Amino acid sequence: MGFVEEHEKWLSRHKRRRTGERLDRLERGHGHGEKLFAERVWWPLFGHFNHLHPEYEVSDWRGRPYFVDYVWKPGQVKFAIEIKGYGPHVQNTDRTRYRQELNRETYLQIAGYRVVAVPYDDLGSAPELTISLLKALLLSSMLTNADNEGGKHSKMELEILRLAARSDGIIRPVDLVNGLAADPKTIKRHITKLCEKGRLTPVLSANGSRIRKYEYIHNMLDNYLF
Missing domain, CATH: 3.40.960.10 (VSR Endonuclease)
Known part of the structure; x- marks a missing residue:
């Protein structure tokens, strides 16, 4: 947004x-x-x-x-x-x-x-x-506060944020599965946590029925954590 x-x-x-x-x-x-x-x-x-x-x-x-x-x-x-x-x-x-x-x-x-x-x-x-x-x-x-901020995210979450930031701020779960060679269920679990933390936002499909991708929410501290 x-x-x-x-x-x-x-x-x-x-x-x-x-x-x-x-x-x-x-x-x-x-x-x-x-x-x-x-x-x-x-x-x-x-x-x-x-x-x-x-x-x-x-x-x-x-x-x-x-x-x-x-x-x-x-x-x-x-x-x-x-x-x-x-x-x-x-x-x-x-x-x-x-x-x-x-x-x-x-x-x-x-x-x-x-x-x-x-x-x-x-x-x-x-x-x-x-x-x-x-x-x-x-x-x-x-x-x-960078260390504390970093402590809020697991290693996998930081990797997801890094890929999302490098993908023009929009990322699909399939991109993360392929890019991180991770299990889809693992990716889904971490995406859910990042949404709860306000770092990713779901983006609905054109007809508004499904979530196919996520928007990365920039944090200035990312410049020091990544």
Whole structure:
């Protein structure tokens, strides 16, 4: 699936889990800038939304609820990502609100989050720069978790993912049986596990009656695991 379908599925999952103010904040707060970041930066970088939480509620130093645009928690690390527009954040004449915003960012770091500020204007004019900077920032965390990520997959599963990635992202079970010289039942069992882990997605035939192939879901860590 492409960005539009995956973004909608991801957003719907989060909405189903929320009620009250948390749901209202997600519906109101996930606006144009947040969607632009998801489409032009996060999707090209990762190809999925695993571990990414929109309008994530945290408490500030006063114990009051505060919603961060995005929080990414792939493991032991936590990143708080804020989309910063020029008007609200630079020309803000409410000095009390401006001080509180700065204090919240400091408190987030005390609470164990690494705070990332993304310029809204760059999302439209220079998303490649944001991708490059974010990739360099997140690289150490991704490498730290690479062994754990690799441990989630058996040797056979990694071989299946490797072949799928090299087959333009689409693979048939028969291709895996021939390419890995494996028993069809073994291949089917591992494909099922990879679908459960979100690494493969079934692709229905033209009439929608059978599953003849699977789509590979890219993970940026694959660059280090394969």
